[in-house]
Amino acid sequence: MIYNDENIKLINNYKAYTMSGSNMSPAVDEGDFLVVDINQKFIISGDIYVIEYEKSIVVCRLLLDRETVLLIFDGTKVEIEEPLHVISIIGRVIEIKKASD
Numbered sequence: 697m698i699y700n701d702e703n704i705k706l707i708n709n710y711k712a713y714t715m716s717g718s719n720m721s722p723a724v725d726e727g728d729f730l731v732v733d734i735n736q737k738f739i740i741s742g743d744i745y746v747i748e749y750e751k752s753i754v755v756c757r758l759l760l761d762r763e764t765v766l767l768i769f770d771g772t773k774v775e776i777e778e779p780l781h782v783i784s785i786i787g788r789v790i791e792i793k794k795a796s797d
Contacts (some may be wrong), residue, residue, distance in 0.1 A: 711787065719771045732788065737785045741758065744757055749778075756769050763781075765780050
């Protein structure tokens, strides 16, 4: 889960989010800041995305296989396979700023 950082304004096609939860640790930890390119809605297999899935905003790795997508959560053993049309891509994570830095 993540939440939109309302204090950071949208700059062109970028949006900032703050990670809430540990389901993507160690790649993304609780409190880390994510820069998301909301124009990048195409899937590059293995990259991290912010998506809308089952009425929630989540961060996960996406693996694409034709019309099927695998949602991978690094910090868990959970992998969810879904038809591509089930998810809505908000954007691709292009930078992770560690909260501990």
